[in-house]
Amino acid sequence: MSALLMCAAHTAQAADAGKIIFVAGSAQVGDSSAREGGAVQEGQMLSTGGDGFIYVKTVDNxxxxxxxxxxxxxxxxxxxxxxxxxxxxxxxxxxGVARSKSGEAVKLARQNFRFNTPVAAIGVRGTDFTVFTDDDTSRVAVISGGVVVSGFSGACRPDGAGPCEGEASRELSAAQRGQLVQVQRGQAAQVLQSSPLSPDQVSPPRRDEPLAKGGAGSSPAQSASVEAMKNAGLNSVIEKLVSSPPAPPSVPAPDKPAPAKEEPEPVVNMPAPVIETPSTLPERVAVWGRWQPIGGSYGKLNLSEERQNKELLGMAGYFALLRSSGKDYVAPNNGTVGFGLRDSEAVVTTEYGYGNNVAEHATLSNGSLMVDFGKRTFQTGMDVNTSTDVVRVSADGTVTNDGRLYGNAAEGRHRIMNVQGLLTNERGGTATTIFDGRLDEKRTVSGGATWR
Known part of the structure; x- marks a missing residue:
């Protein structure tokens, strides 16, 4: 009986948090399809598909x-x-990508507002902002007002309330035009210049999404309804044009003599014209991996098979980098973006002389990759963890318009890497690199990495 009473009390506490004022495409609230006018309760999962949008008006507007x-x-x-x-x-x-515009209650109790992602806590200063996140990286851009952003560490915990403020947090206001705050798992927040990975670039808003300042005086619901009516009206006009019967043939005036009857021209059956519609190309992705075996360990990359439908961009020691076909990546003209190390593999080869070389697996850690699109340059560095020591390696180089990364020649210098890489739009922005170089007089290293 006590358990039943506790469940009933918990259910009663699940109050309405807002109301859906617009839905488009595939969208759900809990296990049901989202519908305009439906209530959203505390704790309910909201989700959208590849074409889905949900606008929720909270109870405090x-x-x-x-x-x-x-x-x-x-x-x-x-x-x-x-x-x-x-x-x-x-x-x-x-x-995914979401936008939060503070209501009246939030503005009166900013110290009690929290917006969580898997890696960051966001507090507000009476604000309108957008957020992109995946499991490892979050990026926040401000439309109006300001935010304070911190990664989860120390006293800043996901189950906390209110903003996390301290040395590890970063503030951003709308006055810092073109900048954003980025948090990567396990790292401190950092402020970056304008980036192709900003939330609005990763997932652009609809044309009917309410503006930051409602100068027209219309509510979000009105804007969405007007757009829906425009589309409905246009569709009805198109339907009438398509379904209308053909116009009757014109009849010559009775006072004019009928034209002389001409012999019909021979009918030639021509093939129907082929109308080619441009197909939507997929985004190009990078594929890398070890293609050569080490002892009894075979590489995960089948190079001959992958080359049948992908372009080989480069090879570095035991590793290769390829690019799929699809839409070309276009590098922005300005801004910087930082990436964190997500997946990697490395091989260290020790030269004992007289052709006696021994290769062993190594791991990479503490990696960083910073791309400056304005200068068209990049810098990267990481720790190579061998069975006996840890060696820090680094590289810098250039970025091309189509997202290729070329590291400056190491020329045998110790701990300087030759790098080949590629930027793609995969998962909101990904970099892939392969590298090789010399650690010391006897050892060389080669490897590959994915950065997000």
């Missing part, structure tokens, strides 16, 4: 927008109008 391929939920939306100090509001973005 705020706005929570999910763009395509996004999962989020309003964890808590408890408002105490008489005593704002008791207000508790928490939003959570699990993956």
């Amino acid at each position: 705020g706005l929570f927008i999910l763009r395509p391929n996004t999962k989020a939920r309003i964890v808590t939306y408890h408002i105490d109008q008489k005593n704002p100090a008791n207000t508790r509001i928490k939003l959570e973005l699990l993956s």
